[in-house]
Amino acid sequence: MRLIVADDEAGMSRTAADLFCEAVAAKPSSSVLVATGNTPMGMYAEIAARQAVGQCDCGQLRAIQLDEYLGIPAGDRRSLYGWMRRSFIDPLGIPDAQVMRLAGDAADPDAACAAFTTAIRAAGGIDISVLGLGPNGHLGFNEPPSAADAPTRVITLTEASIESNAVYWGSRDDVPRRAMTVGMDVLLAARLTIVVVSGERKREILQRMMSGPVSPDVPASLLQTADNVVVVADRAAAGELASTSAAGVRR
Numbered sequence: 001m002r003l004i005v006a007d008d009e010a011g012m013s014r015t016a017a018d019l020f021c022e023a024v025a026a027k028p029s030s031s032v033l034v035a036t037g038n039t040p041m042g043m044y045a046e047i048a049a050r051q052a053v054g055q056c057d058c059g060q061l062r063a064i065q066l067d068e069y070l071g072i073p074a075g076d077r078r079s080l081y082g083w084m085r086r087s088f089i090d091p092l093g094i095p096d097a098q099v100m101r102l103a104g105d106a107a108d109p110d111a112a113c114a115a116f117t118t119a120i121r122a123a124g125g126i127d128i129s130v131l132g133l134g135p136n137g138h139l140g141f142n143e144p145p146s147a148a149d150a151p152t153r154v155i156t157l158t159e160a161s162i163e164s165n166a167v168y169w170g171s172r173d174d175v176p177r178r179a180m181t182v183g184m185d186v187l188l189a190a191r192l193t194i195v196v197v198s199g200e201r202k203r204e205i206l207q208r209m210m211s212g213p214v215s216p217d218v219p220a221s222l223l224q225t226a227d228n229v230v231v232v233a234d235r236a237a238a239g240e241l242a243s244t245s246a247a248g249v250r251r
């Protein structure tokens with residue numbers, strides 16, 4: 001796992017966009033797992049700005065949703081699908097035929113998760129995984145504890161996630177209690193993983209992800225066992241941690 005420390009959040013977004021656009025240049029039809037949350041928003045805006053001046057061509061990408069609340073229709077602004085559309089799919093002009101939506105409103109959510117697993121396999125797996133880091137160490141909605149072989153599935157949100165998502169829903173009572181997430185098994189098999197981490201409130205969990213014990217109790221720590229993971233953090237999140245060398249990371 002490589003760490004790149006940027007001076008500030010804008011620098012984090014630019015560096016993450018550099019890594020992303022290099023990977024897209026190498027394989028324009030990459031399958032991309034797309035996190036929402038606040039942290040990657042600057043990165044996505046940066047990629048769109050580069051595409052507008054011909055520096056990064058995302059038109060052939062396949063965009064794959066990472067997670068979704070249960071029972072929320074696609075058209076609901078608070079759905080993670082809606083957020084992914086507004087921040088990634090629409091600004092980058094990715095055609096609908098190249099978008100894989102995780103249907104949180106499916107009549108049979110377990111069957112929808114199984115079908116999503118099959119569809120990701122059929123697409124050849126994940127080329128580029130863009131992830132944020134949950135304050136409790138979650139990746140997507142792989143809440144603690146999540147083992148390395150945890151599949152794409154329906155989960156119950158932890159109290160910590162209900163608390164941190166309350167801001168998007170108005171109050172904690174309004175936050176859906178259940179969600180779907182692409183599983184740890186898929187995340188750990190991605191060919192390139194870019195994790196963006198910003199702000200002092202992520203400092204302790206970033207340390208645990210990078211160098212704490214590898215444990216289902218901190219799902220992000222399982223990335224220590226994966227190939228080709230680049231963590232891009234701003235100084236506020238990294239604290240005393242310094243950038244590490246590129247050894248072992250293919251770009």
Ligand code: F6R
Pocket residue numbers: 034035036037038039040066067080131132133134135138139140141
């Ligand atoms: C969102 C997601 C979450 C977030 C995480 C960090 O699709 O999968 O795991 O990445 O909760 O969220 P922010 O970036 O808002 O701190």
